[in-house]
Amino acid sequence: MSIQVKGLAKHYGQQKAVDEISFEAKPGKILGFLGPNGAGKSTTMKMLTGYLKPTSGTAKLCGFDTQMDSLEVRRIMGYLPENTPLYTDMYVQEFLLFVANTYQLKDAALRVKETIEKVGLDPEQHKKISMLSKGYRQRVGLAQAIIHQPKVLILDEPTSGLDPNQLTDIRELIKNLGKDKTVILSTHIMQEVEALCDEVIIINKGKIVANATITELKNEHQMTSLEDIFRKLTS
Amino acid sequence: MYAVFKRELFSLLNSLMAYITIGVFLLASGLLLWFFPDTSILEYGYAELSSFFNLAPFLFLFLIPAITMRSFAEERREGTYILLATRPVTDWQIILAKYLACFVLVLFALIPTLIYCYSVSKLALPAGNIDTGAIIGSYIGLLLLGASFLAVGIFASSITKNQVVAFAIAVFLCFIAYSGFDAMSQIFGFRAIENILLSLSVNEHYQSISRGVLDTRDLVYFLSFIIAFLGLTKLVIGGRKW
Numbered sequence: 001m002s003i004q005v006k007g008l009a010k011h012y013g014q015q016k017a018v019d020e021i022s023f024e025a026k027p028g029k030i031l032g033f034l035g036p037n038g039a040g041k042s043t044t045m046k047m048l049t050g051y052l053k054p055t056s057g058t059a060k061l062c063g064f065d066t067q068m069d070s071l072e073v074r075r076i077m078g079y080l081p082e083n084t085p086l087y088t089d090m091y092v093q094e095f096l097l098f099v100a101n102t103y104q105l106k107d108a109a110l111r112v113k114e115t116i117e118k119v120g121l122d123p124e125q126h127k128k129i130s131m132l133s134k135g136y137r138q139r140v141g142l143a144q145a146i147i148h149q150p151k152v153l154i155l156d157e158p159t160s161g162l163d164p165n166q167l168t169d170i171r172e173l174i175k176n177l178g179k180d181k182t183v184i185l186s187t188h189i190m191q192e193v194e195a196l197c198d199e200v201i202i203i204n205k206g207k208i209v210a211n212a213t214i215t216e217l218k219n220e221h222q223m224t225s226l227e228d229i230f231r232k233l234t235s
Numbered sequence: 236m237y238a239v240f241k242r243e244l245f246s247l248l249n250s251l252m253a254y255i256t257i258g259v260f261l262l263a264s265g266l267l268l269w270f271f272p273d274t275s276i277l278e279y280g281y282a283e284l285s286s287f288f289n290l291a292p293f294l295f296l297f298l299i300p301a302i303t304m305r306s307f308a309e310e311r312r313e314g315t316y317i318l319l320a321t322r323p324v325t326d327w328q329i330i331l332a333k334y335l336a337c338f339v340l341v342l343f344a345l346i347p348t349l350i351y352c353y354s355v356s357k358l359a360l361p362a363g364n365i366d367t368g369a370i371i372g373s374y375i376g377l378l379l380l381g382a383s384f385l386a387v388g389i390f391a392s393s394i395t396k397n398q399v400v401a402f403a404i405a406v407f408l409c410f411i412a413y414s415g416f417d418a419m420s421q422i423f424g425f426r427a428i429e430n431i432l433l434s435l436s437v438n439e440h441y442q443s444i445s446r447g448v449l450d451t452r453d454l455v456y457f458l459s460f461i462i463a464f465l466g467l468t469k470l471v472i473g474g475r476k477w
Contacts, residue, residue: 027441046317049321050321051321053315053420074321074323076324077321079317079321081318081321085317085318087242087246087315098238098241100240101238101435101437102239102322102324103322104238144318150332222376
């Protein structure tokens, strides 16, 4: 098990953003994280990265506790935050080299080159990040998450705001990454879940309402469309 | 940590703001020191830089918050802080990297003022007849004072998302630390704690170092001042809810 979450909760005052959720994820599988806006997806992901401190419960990535062994966790994990914040005053290569250096990678320049090829940033690699279109920014975001070859990849809405061509490219990329890593991604697009994910967790108001493979879900609810299942479970 | 430091420094050097603030600092000190008759060394008639070292803290009061105000505030506003926080660097490393990058910028602002020393020593009669000890002491004092203001500025930047607010808070705190305690010690009702207030004042310790005497009490004061404010920054950053 490369991700183990037990009774994870985050409270903001009275409000329970995440209410004692538990789940596990295996390497080589892509886990889809679904839920309406404000269900607690991003909060859970931030807790998995160790950025937010959980109110109670624990999360472990590859056996490392996200709070106790925070530095270790950050070394083996790649994270693409929501809305893809980037240092827009930097150049693409400069930024990726900076990221590589924060991991103290030995062959940083080579890793930057490889990652740029992998995410298809070649034509834009000499530009400033502020000059890039949304799709290419998203690629830079993905590049900074995978540059150190993490074992666990946490992607918060990696495909929001992309055009159909970019969508296909990015999905293909994530699918390839998922072959040897544990990938968790959150999304609102049901087709994406069907195209990418092996397992699905649906979360509503901070609680897990479904945790199964897509076929299991469809059998259980006697519905063929994931969208209907989603609506049934979260409304 | 070096990577973060390098990025911070380059991003400061890439922004026009750093050059403008340093330029304004040098322009103001140049004008006041050599041109405006009230404060001019040439009118003053003595070959010494004490007017520069009396003036510099007040210029630092605005220069330094302007340099530090973006360090955390901007990252919070843009949401990029999470990029740093999810790397294998500790909070302390991030704070120190940002602090040192700003410190280097202050050094860049101070280096050109060495020309003043050279000019004054050439103007002295006979040439070179200046109080070198006092000048070296004053520069060390100015660096320590700048380093303390930087710590305040970094702290102010960590508590808000708004750079202007960060600037205003930093200027206010620096002003209180610099001359507020001095002024308070003058209040009649505080006679009993006059010495305590004076020993809390940055100005008091700055003046003491400026005489050219390096007293461990002053060094300890400045170091604990810096550590206190960077520690507060760590508290704010560590207890983040953003």
